[in-house]
Amino acid sequence: MFQCVFSSSVLQPHSTSCLFKHLFYHSATPASQKQPEPIYSKKTEIQRQTVRAHSVKLFIFSALQVARQLLLQQQQQQQVSGLKSPKRNDKQPALQVPVSVAMMTPQVITPQQMQQILQQQVLSPQQLQVLLQQQQALMLQQQLQEFYKKQQEQLQLQLLQQQHAGKQPKEQQQVATQQLAFQQQLLQMQQLQQQHLLSLQRQGLLTIQPGQPALPLQPLAQGMIPTELQQLWKEVTSAHSAEETTGSNHSSLDLTTTCVSSSAPSKTSLIMNPHASTNGQLSVHTPKRESLSHEEHPHSHPLYGHGVCKWPGCEAVCEDFQSFLKHLNSEHALDDRSTAQCRVQMQVVQQLELQLAKDKERLQAMMTHLHVKSTEPKAAPQPLNLVSSVTLSKSASEASPQSLPHTPTTPTAPITPVTQGPSVITTTSMHTVGPIRRRYSDKYNVPISSADIAQNQEFYKNAEVRPPFTYASLIRQAILESPEKQLTLNEIYNWFTRMFAYFRRNAATWKNAVRHNLSLHKCFVRVENVKGAVWTVDEVEFQKRRPQKISGNPSLIKNMQTSHAYCTPLNAALQQASMAENSIPLYTTASMGNPTLGNLASAIREELNGAMEHTNSNESDSSPGRSPLQAVHPVHVKEEPLDPEEAEGPLSLVTTANHSPDFDHDRDYEDEPVNEDME
DNA sequence: CTAAGCGTAAACAACC
DNA sequence: CGGTTGTTTACGCTTA
Numbered sequence: 001m002f003q004c005v006f007s008s009s010v011l012q013p014h015s016t017s018c019l020f021k022h023l024f025y026h027s028a029t030p031a032s033q034k035q036p037e038p039i040y041s042k043k044t045e046i047q048r049q050t051v052r053a054h055s056v057k058l059f060i061f062s063a064l065q066v067a068r069q070l071l072l073q074q075q076q077q078q079q080v081s082g083l084k085s086p087k088r089n090d091k092q093p094a095l096q097v098p099v100s101v102a103m104m105t106p107q108v109i110t111p112q113q114m115q116q117i118l119q120q121q122v123l124s125p126q127q128l129q130v131l132l133q134q135q136q137a138l139m140l141q142q143q144l145q146e147f148y149k150k151q152q153e154q155l156q157l158q159l160l161q162q163q164h165a166g167k168q169p170k171e172q173q174q175v176a177t178q179q180l181a182f183q184q185q186l187l188q189m190q191q192l193q194q195q196h197l198l199s200l201q202r203q204g205l206l207t208i209q210p211g212q213p214a215l216p217l218q219p220l221a222q223g224m225i226p227t228e229l230q231q232l233w234k235e236v237t238s239a240h241s242a243e244e245t246t247g248s249n250h251s252s253l254d255l256t257t258t259c260v261s262s263s264a265p266s267k268t269s270l271i272m273n274p275h276a277s278t279n280g281q282l283s284v285h286t287p288k289r290e291s292l293s294h295e296e297h298p299h300s301h302p303l304y305g306h307g308v309c310k311w312p313g314c315e316a317v318c319e320d321f322q323s324f325l326k327h328l329n330s331e332h333a334l335d336d337r338s339t340a341q342c343r344v345q346m347q348v349v350q351q352l353e354l355q356l357a358k359d360k361e362r363l364q365a366m367m368t369h370l371h372v373k374s375t376e377p378k379a380a381p382q383p384l385n386l387v388s389s390v391t392l393s394k395s396a397s398e399a400s401p402q403s404l405p406h407t408p409t410t411p412t413a414p415i416t417p418v419t420q421g422p423s424v425i426t427t428t429s430m431h432t433v434g435p436i437r438r439r440y441s442d443k444y445n446v447p448i449s450s451a452d453i454a455q456n457q458e459f460y461k462n463a464e465v466r467p468p469f470t471y472a473s474l475i476r477q478a479i480l481e482s483p484e485k486q487l488t489l490n491e492i493y494n495w496f497t498r499m500f501a502y503f504r505r506n507a508a509t510w511k512n513a514v515r516h517n518l519s520l521h522k523c524f525v526r527v528e529n530v531k532g533a534v535w536t537v538d539e540v541e542f543q544k545r546r547p548q549k550i551s552g553n554p555s556l557i558k559n560m561q562t563s564h565a566y567c568t569p570l571n572a573a574l575q576q577a578s579m580a581e582n583s584i585p586l587y588t589t590a591s592m593g594n595p596t597l598g599n600l601a602s603a604i605r606e607e608l609n610g611a612m613e614h615t616n617s618n619e620s621d622s623s624p625g626r627s628p629l630q631a632v633h634p635v636h637v638k639e640e641p642l643d644p645e646e647a648e649g650p651l652s653l654v655t656t657a658n659h660s661p662d663f664d665h666d667r668d669y670e671d672e673p674v675n676e677d678m679e
Numbered sequence: 680c681t682a683a684g685c686g687t688a689a690a691c692a693a694c695c
Numbered sequence: 696c697g698g699t700t701g702t703t704t705a706c707g708c709t710t711a
Contacts, residue, residue: 470685489700513686519702526701533700685708694700 303328312341457499464501471510471517472542474500475524479537486527486534489515 303309304324309316311332318324332338460467467474478495479487487495493511496503503510518524518535523542527534 472685509687512688515699515701516687516703517685518700681711683709683711685710687707688705690702690704692700692702695698 303332311338312345460500460502461498462501464505466502467500471513472521472523475514475517475535476537476542479524479535484534486536488532488534489518492518492535 301321301324303311304318304321307317307319309318309324309327309331311328314331316327316331318327459465469477474496475492478492478499479485481495482491492514493507496510496514497507518526521541523538523544525536525538527536
């Protein structure tokens with residue numbers, strides 16, 4: 001019976017798994033063909049993905065065909081046999097697919113969501129890629145589920161009919177066998193999916209962290225609800241038919257919004273968000289997503305939200321979920337229109353992928369450019385107001401002003417925010433150079449934690465970007481980093497120049513500032529030495545400097561202890577204490593978006609909270625803390641109309657990930673040579 | 680609007 | 696004498 005469609009050279013004629021493989025690779029045409037070579041062999045990876053998407057559609061189509069055929073065959077068999085099946089059929093455990101309600105609907109992120117994500121810079125390019133890949137995988141998976149579901153439905157239907165018709169046990173067994181076969185197919189498909197993902201990973205498209213599950217492939221055989229699956233089946237399969245884009249005018253932007261089914265937070269979130277896999281709190285970043293409202297809905301469905309059908313361009317009001325399902329089945333059945341719309345959706349995803357690729361490339365170029373130009377005249381570094389540099393988390397704004405890198409105090413107008421190195425690029429910053437400046441969001445003394453610097457030291461070393469820390473903080477850091485916890489003025493200078501490319505210029509200015517700070521702040525104590533004098537830090541005094549309130553966004557994350565490069569055991573405690581006060585890590589949005597870093601989020605948060613508590617309880621006069629996120633987020637949160645074409649993906653990237661050639665510390669600096677020695 | 684923190688500029692003194 | 700180290704004052708800007 002399956003010969004035709006199942007024709008696969010690999011497996012036995014009746015092996016349904018063959019069908020899948022076959023279809024998967026030869027989806028070019030509904031009818032199976034035998035050329036095993038991938039139809040996309042010569043395309044770029046992105047293109048391949050695109051092709052794959054099309055293949056999936058075709059595959060589904062084929063699957064549908066098979067399903068139909070199967071059904072017909074079974075019906076024929078029934079008629080032929082004309083017997084009834086006595087008992088044992090109302091439910092056959094073997095045939096029942098484990099149902100796990102909540103997870104059944106893998107979510108496919110809609111363009112809108114994607115855009116939101118992009119705008120908010122929640123994700124790094126890598127993450128976006130992962131997301132896109134996952135989306136594709138999910139689509140495939142979904143489709144498979146549909147298929148499976150359909151099959152199951154049909155089988156059950158058949159069973160019922162058989163029951164009524166008094167079918168013979170033999171028939172039942174056959175049916176059962178078929179079901180098993182389907183399950184096998186599904187398993188195989190899962191494997192295929194995984195292989196696909198692996199290949200993507202290998203090709204660098206998928207950057208999944210080692211410890212992170214590549215993709216939460218949920219067992220297809222699990223968690224399937226007839227109704228849900230049926231819906232999905234219809235939704236997805238509708239993608240196979242005719243071209244025609246009539247009803248697809250509703251641009252991608254009108255496409256539905258996926259709602260998160262949270263009944264199974266873990267699963268759903270995993271699917272929705274890669275970060276969730278490592279950090280169950282990623283939602284913290286995307287709390288405002290409208291999906292939240294749906295989350296609690298018992299019948300969450302990607303195409304249903306707020307009592308409205310979210311099928312692209314539909315928006316039909318549906319009282320309840322049931323009516324919605326009804327609507328979905330009737331209005332969005334498998335027809336040309338639905339198919340076209342589905343196709344559009346796929347294209348949207350593809351477009352996003354391309355966009356991502358472009359942006360990534362651009363980012364790369366920018367980074368390369370900036371690193372290279374660190375030796376050029378200062379025209380360049382415009383430290384961004386964009387929260388860019390990941391690293392600059394806190395008050396990136398504090399970064400130098402436009403053309404005058406050394407005039408940090410002048411925030412001024414938004415200049416062309418040139419992203420520096422590893423940074424987060426926002427649509428906002430890139431195009432609408434609005435006055436998003438959020439200077440000094442946390443200006444005070446932001447004593448950098450060693451981690452801050454450590455995390456981004458490479459960046460600052462090479463990028464002439466003004467570090468978002470106050471002189472006091474930097475000086476303190478320099479001193480604390482020294483073995484003796486004390487440095488001479490000159491050593492402090494050297495530390496500055498060594499650690500920050502920015503301080504390789506305008507020496508007179510910042511050196512004066514350093515001296516000024518040393519003298520001005522009581523926290524810096526001058527200690528007479530045999531051969532002169534050294535400066536030390538009075539941590540208590542430093543903490544006192546300014547009681548700060550915890551503006552509370554507990555979500556600020558800090559990667560404190562994670563980077564100990566600079567954290568000597570000794571000052572760790574102090575740092576931690578001070579951290580509470582200033583914790584503003586260089587890790588904020590960007591870090592959250594990063595799968596790897598994101599994982600540190602919760603831990604860090606806890607740590608931070610702990611530190612804060614500690615500080616609060618011990619330092620009566622200081623209640624430090626500030627809200628890094630607040631400081632950094634403004635830009636991200638800013639809602640900017642996103643131009644589909646120009647939309648700059650929010651690329652957040654991994655900080656130290658890349659930095660170019662190491663800076664030559666010993667070279668002569670423009671304004672004055674710095675002798676590098678001490679330490 | 681005010682106060683406080685910060686950065687920058689600069690005057691000035693002591694010292695090497 | 697010139698440069699470095701320190702101290703101090705003033706001013707402008709930003710944020711709370």
